[in-house]
Amino acid sequence: xxxxxxxxxxxxxxxxxxxxxxxxxxxxxxxxxxxxxxxxxxxxxxxxxxxxxxxxxxxxxxxxxxxxxxxxxxxxxxxxxxxxxxxxxxxxxxxxxxxxxxxxxxxxxxxxxxxxxxxxxxxxxxxxxxxxxxxxxxxxxxxxxxxxxxxxxxxxxxxxxxxxxxxxxxxxxxxxxxxxxxxxxxxxxxxxxxxxxxxxxxxxxxxxxxxxxxxxxxxxxxxxxxxxxxxxxxxxxxxxxxxxxxxxxxxxxxxxxxxxxxxxxxxxxxxxxxxxxxxxxxxxxxxxxxxxxxxxxxxxxxxxxxxxxxxxxxxxxxxxxxxxxxxxxxxxxxxxxxxxxxxxxxxxxxxxxxxxxxxxxxxxxxxxxxxxxxxxxxxxxxxxxxxxxxxxxxxxxxxxxxxxxxxxxxxxxxxxxxxxxxxxxxxxxxxxxxxxxxxxxxxxxxxxxxxxxxxxxxxxxxxxxxxxxxxxxxxxxxxxxxxxxxxxxxxxxxxxx
Numbered sequence: 001x002x003x004x005x006x007x008x009x010x011x012x013x014x015x016x017x018x019x020x021x022x023x024x025x026x027x028x029x030x031x032x033x034x035x036x037x038x039x040x041x042x043x044x045x046x047x048x049x050x051x052x053x054x055x056x057x058x059x060x061x062x063x064x065x066x067x068x069x070x071x072x073x074x075x076x077x078x079x080x081x082x083x084x085x086x087x088x089x090x091x092x093x094x095x096x097x098x099x100x101x102x103x104x105x106x107x108x109x110x111x112x113x114x115x116x117x118x119x120x121x122x123x124x125x126x127x128x129x130x131x132x133x134x135x136x137x138x139x140x141x142x143x144x145x146x147x148x149x150x151x152x153x154x155x156x157x158x159x160x161x162x163x164x165x166x167x168x169x170x171x172x173x174x175x176x177x178x179x180x181x182x183x184x185x186x187x188x189x190x191x192x193x194x195x196x197x198x199x200x201x202x203x204x205x206x207x208x209x210x211x212x213x214x215x216x217x218x219x220x221x222x223x224x225x226x227x228x229x230x231x232x233x234x235x236x237x238x239x240x241x242x243x244x245x246x247x248x249x250x251x252x253x254x255x256x257x258x259x260x261x262x263x264x265x266x267x268x269x270x271x272x273x274x275x276x277x278x279x280x281x282x283x284x285x286x287x288x289x290x291x292x293x294x295x296x297x298x299x300x301x302x303x304x305x306x307x308x309x310x311x312x313x314x315x316x317x318x319x320x321x322x323x324x325x326x327x328x329x330x331x332x333x334x335x336x337x338x339x340x341x342x343x344x345x346x347x348x349x350x351x352x353x354x355x356x357x358x359x360x361x362x363x364x365x366x367x368x369x370x371x372x373x374x375x376x377x378x379x380x381x382x383x384x385x386x387x388x389x390x391x392x393x394x395x396x397x398x399x400x401x402x403x404x405x406x407x408x409x410x411x412x413x414x415x416x417x418x419x420x421x422x423x424x425x426x427x428x429x430x431x432x433x434x435x436x437x438x439x440x441x442x443x444x445x446x447x448x449x450x451x452x453x454x455x456x457x458x459x460x461x462x463x464x465x466x467x468x469x470x471x472x473x474x475x476x477x478x479x480x481x482x483x484x485x486x487x488x489x490x491x492x493x494x495x496x497x
Contacts, residue, residue: 003279007310009045010034010282012204014289016196021293025185025192027255028223030215031208035250035283036429037347039215042282043429044207051210053200058213063190065217070186072146073220079149080142081179084171087153089160091168093137095236100129100136101168103245103256108144112154117162121246122272123322124485125494131487132496136244137166139233141226141252170225173232185224190216223251230259233267240266244494245297247271249284254295261294270494271297274322276408276481277308280431285309301493304481306435319493320485324412326393328484332417332474334464338400340456342366343392345407348376354405354423357449367395401460406432406445411481414443417474419459421446438473441466 013032020026030038044051093099104121111117119126129136145151159167193212198205233241241264247253253271260267277284290296291313300309301319309316321327342358344351346369355377358364363384368374374387388395392409393416402413402420410420411433419442424430426447434443441462444455463470483489491497 005046006042006280006282009042009204010285010287010310012208013041014287016198016208017289017293020196021295023192023195024227024255024258025189025224026196027227027251027258027295028189028219028221029193029196029212029251030219031211033251033283034285036281036431038218038283039211041207041211044211045204046429048203049207050203051207053206054210054213062213062216066190066219067186069217070220073222074183074186076146076149077182077225078179080145080152081171081174083149083152083156084169087156087160088169088171089156089167090172091137091166093166093168096239097135098240099237099242100134101139101233101237101241101243102136103139103243104141105143105246106138106140106155108142108151108155111158112151116158117165120323121274122244124320124325124487125244125322125490128487128490128494128496132491134496137168139168139170139229139243170229173229173236174225178228178232181228182221182225186221189219189221223255226252227255227259230256231263234260234263237264237267241268242494243267243269243297245269245271247273247297247300248275249273249286253297254290257297258293258295261298268299269297271300272319272322273300274303274319276411276433277303277306278408278431278433279308279435280429286311286314288313290314302483304483306480317493318483318489320489321482322485322490324482325485327412327415327478327482330393330396330416332396334400334467334470338398340364340401340403341395341399343402343404343407343409343413344369344372344377345405345409346371347405348372350405350407350425351377353425354403357423357446357452358403360449365395365398367392400463401456403456406430408433410434410443411477414438415474415478415482417442417470419443419463419470421452421456421459423447423452434477437476442470442473 013034017032020032026032031041036042104119196212197209200206200209245253257269260269286296286300286309288311291311296314299315299317301317303319303321307316342364344366363386365386365388367388396416396418399418402418404410404420404422406422406424410422413420414434422445424445424447444459446452446455
């Protein structure tokens with residue numbers, strides 16, 4: 001059952017979105033996205049925090065930071081646009097044919113380090129597409145070149161020599177007029193925020209107005225650029241177009257969905273929500289208002305049965321857990337030669353709080369999140385703390401308890417039968433990937449060092465004394481939150497047969 005306060009906050013933002021999203025510019029808005037990490041609106045609202053009216057100095061500072069950031073990113077975007085038109089391999093696509101368009105993130109650093117493109121989002125999908133004689137093309141969302149656009153040269157060299165895959169870059173789709181439209185968007189966006197100011201009849205209104213300004217500095221033009229890409233895709237492809245889109249319901253995806261659904265009645269978008277969904281992560285939840293505003297895909301394929309979205313209008317279907325195949329092949333054995341494993345998250349503050357809580361434990365094995373590095377945690381390094389880069393499931397074989405933040409790896413660990421202690425901050429809104437089932441038996445949560453070791457020992461004892469119940473709990477989590485990615489299930493999810 002959803003938290004009543006969460007529903008109130010979600011409904012409040014939907015009432016504003018109803019008129020705000022009529023203007024495509026406001027799909028870029030971080031507060032309306034409901035992402036608890038993109039703005040402080042949700043956290044402050046649930047804590048009933050009383051915020052002061054933004055001062056003129058604060059307003060000027062945030063606008064300055066917005067322009068400074070966006071002009072740097074725009075310059076990088078322009079450099080990539082020029083580089084592609086000079087060095088890029090143009091796609092040879094028959095736009096009249098039926099085609100599958102694969103819309104996913106490309107981590108530029110990973111591709112450069114590997115020397116080739118190896119997708120980690122839709123593992124196993126491409127073989128099934130080929131087996132069903134389906135042609136597909138990648139529509140990359142590039143990640144990791146804003147600060148150094150010259151890395152794009154290395155990326156192009158790698159992808160230009162790739163004879164196996166076809167790539168359709170947005171730089172090929174957009175023209176100089178579109179680039180000018182992006183520049184105009186950047187210039188006008190801060191001014192347009194004044195259209196959304198509320199009359200401040202409640203604390204939610206005051207909070208919303210404050211966050212409109214506070215989140216300006218973290219806002220970019222990328223969602224608007226993606227809208228322009230969607231417009232171009234809609235006009236180019238005249239055959240049956242099936243879009244398989246990685247979905248976290250970010251502003252990027254909402255804008256792209258809107259462009260496709262406004263322009264191309266032949267296209268069908270499968271939004272692949274193959275992530276671990278959480279009740280408190282409001283930005284992942286689709287509402288009826290989102291459907292009315294045409295920012296959703298036509299169909300959302302789910303990672304498992306649990307779906308916190310509250311929409312009777314949207315089409316939800318079972319998908320496949322393409323990134324979690326190992327869960328279905330893993331068998332946990334409880335023996336004495338196992339130790340604790342710390343799994344850090346991408347959130348540096350959360351991870352630092354975790355390390356402070358466990359600093360008295362020695363020895364300790366720590367696995368970093370892929371987007372972080374050791375230098376960010378040097379303050380906490382100890383000689384008998386071992387940072388490991390081994391495969392997660394190889395580490396599971398040597399682990400009797402996982403210590404982590406409230407990240408998706410907690411659910412993954414429990415589904416494999418491994419006990420989990422989550423460490424959270426009592427000062428922030430806690431987004432828990434687990435439900436109450438199995439609490440105190442296979443998982444628990446602490447907010448400081450007090451009682452930490454007591455709960456660790458309690459879980460370890462329970463796991464050793466009740467192996468059959470632990471198996472039952474882990475199987476329940478696996479069956480409710482994941483769907484095995486067999487070829488039959490993949491074909492069924494994407495209606496390939």
